[in-house]
Amino acid sequence: MIYTVTLNPSIDYIVEVEDLRLGDLNRMKRDLKLPGGKGINVSRVLNQLGVQNKAMGFLGGFTGRYIEDWLHEESISSDFVFVSDDTRINIKLKHGEETEINGVGPVIHDPEANTLLQKLAALNAEDVLILSGSVPPSLGADFYDKLIAVCKQSGAEFVIDTTGAALQKALAYQPLLVKPNHHELAELFGVTIDTREEIITYGRKLLDAGAKNVLVSMAGEGALFITEQGVYHANAPSGKVKNSVGAGDSMIAGFVGTLSLTGDLLEAFRAGVASGSATAFSDDLADREFIEQLRPLIQISEV
């Protein structure tokens, strides 16, 4: 079974304005509220792909209930710890460009944090745990270390999609997959990255540090897949970008879901890119039909 953990879910409030004027009254052209947070997005796309999974993490208040109801409507199994503070609302402003303002997240108290750790102690070696997104500051910067320790004890595999020191520290525990985008990869090493060769050089360092598979996503430029077996590039199909929020999460869902169904790394890579692009070309996350439509358009070549 695949479990996703979202420590800091959100309602993504997507707001479109014609022309943003700071310091002035702006009227919305369109707005949309979606459940968000990286693991929740992964769960929703896994569900589209017909891959059974359970969404876990922390939810709170009216915003938390909104997300739980949405998942229930989509028949996604969930087991969140409820906290007293409200789940955050992240603003995704579309004004020709995409500007994001993400909230800090609720305060999580120690007993609530321990409840999540206890729930995860029931994992077993057949399971995959997907750890995604930022950590609410009240949990402490080492909370992913605690989750990874519980996961390792159970023999389950884990995937981690986060940034900075938390990602760096996780590598030694041999995650099944890490998926930085090329900006996050550069930030991790404190460098600027301009070429595909440089992405491969730094991506390999993640492999050397312990990751079993490394996906580096490059938005409209597709992605690089760096693994012991070789280095591969996949194109992103062309299309009209509607809302790229969640494209990276969709890629993780496509990859992990397809790997769990087929055991084939390159098919997993192809499905990951198709799922990411299908989300970028949709208002909400990708649906199954669109992912299947894009899948044959993804060409993979060995670099």
Ligand SMILES: Nc1ncnc2c1ncn2[C@@H]1O[C@H](COP(=O)(O)OP(=O)(O)O)[C@@H](O)[C@H]1O
């Ligand atoms: N503009 C785009 N055109 C086509 N595909 C896209 C676009 N933006 C994202 N994607 C797809 O989604 C994947 C992940 O997107 P990316 O923006 O790199 O991740 P993240 O959301 O983590 O920053 C890309 O590898 C690509 O397949």
Ligand SMILES: O=P(O)(O)OC[C@H]1O[C@](O)(COP(=O)(O)O)[C@@H](O)[C@@H]1O
């Ligand atoms: O936990 P963080 O880093 O604040 O990110 C949360 C945000 O990331 C998202 O999951 C989207 O992530 P991606 O675009 O990287 O796939 C949003 O739904 C959410 O608002």
